[in-house]
Amino acid sequence: MNSQGCYLTEEPEVVNEFIEFFENLLGGQQRSQFLNLTYLRPWARHIISNEEGAELIRPVLRSDVKGAVFDIVEDKAPGPDGYSAAFYKAAWPIIGDEITHAVQVFFHTGKLLKQINATLLTLIPKVGLILWEIIVLYLAVMYFTRSL
Template identity: 40%
Template sequence: MKTISSIQAFRDFINGGSLVDLGYEGSMFTWSNKQAGINFIRERLDRCLASIQWKQNYPNGSVVHLDDTGSDHRPLLVSSYRGGFKTKRRFRFQERWCDSEEARHNLVAWQKNLSTNLKKNIAELNSKLNAEKDKGAGADTTMIRVLEVKPEDEYEREKRFWKEKARLQWGDKNTKFFHAKFRMRSSKNKLHRLESDSGEVGTNPEQIASIAQQYFKNLFTTSKPKEPTEELEGLTRRVDNNTNRRLTRPVSDQEIKDAVFSINPLVAPGEDGFTAKFYQFFWDTIKRDVLNAVHSFFEGGKMLRAFNHTHICLIPKDSNISKMN
């Protein structure tokens, strides 16, 4: 057995190059001793490492463990491109839009018509700045001062955008770092194959979605529904009349507002694409609609079906996931 000191140089090499394991598809093990019975041994001895820069350049890269025919090792096939599937882009509110006055009045139209390519915006601002400076003595010094400040604002918006995408909760000033974390998270969260309980294998988004939907439908549906009367008969009453009145009293406007502002503003958005940041930032404009909707539910007992819609987002918690369970 090798000692820790004997592989320290290799560890230093990995840490020094900031290399990451690319994961794999296929069998978990890459080597076996080809023996039978209790002497049979399997291990994952072979793996592919890459730098964060490589992951950024090839976000769809993959590693497949091939068959070990004729050898005790499985060949590893590295591909810089894994065929992807185009899906319809969903609307999602972004924190950086809070900086735009135009967004307050017509957010959807602003999203479609206003350029949000920050690098392009910065390049255009720098071009205008240089053009004004080239005028020499005839240059507008006020405009130059304004144009010198605007790129800094754009850089700040870009940093906030990638921080939001990377889902990090602490303040790092390096936009490239947030971009790398987002790319790594996106690659890790991709699911390219899913097998149902019946053995059906899905390899495209529609098939994977169907398998996941059926899994949750079976999980939350009972084939033998019955009234819970018998189970409730033996329970002792714990809520007295005074407590019940406090629990069932109408909710106040302040309670609703406190609930809205207690949500992390950058968490995953709802089915409509809006994060809590939207409701918090534009509260003075939309609060009456929100308050009326909540009061309507508590007082009338009815909720719009769309309020209860959700998305099933499959995020692998381990490598080489192939089944829902």
């Protein structure tokens, strides 16, 4: 059933209604109704100024992206791609434009490249690969007895 109360039976109609419903639900299109938030003001601890609001929605600049990358401590653990912040800083003249573009697209569209959000997952079995004989021999060589 669509938003007008009509039953849809054809696949293209159902697909279009489905997409339209979730676009409206998730904010894909601007909502037409006005939302009055004045009743929330008494509970707001801080209301941002117009200047702060403008700062939050301004376009992300190349200098913002570079500043964020260069603010990361170089010897922190690498990300899922295996590269540390030191690599990104050293390679910035080569990769800076691409990284900046990806970040700007994200802030403009709200969509993140799948490759950026990739996670490496390593499954480590709890048992089965341990060579107990070698461990027991090593412990014996080091004068550990079975009574320990």
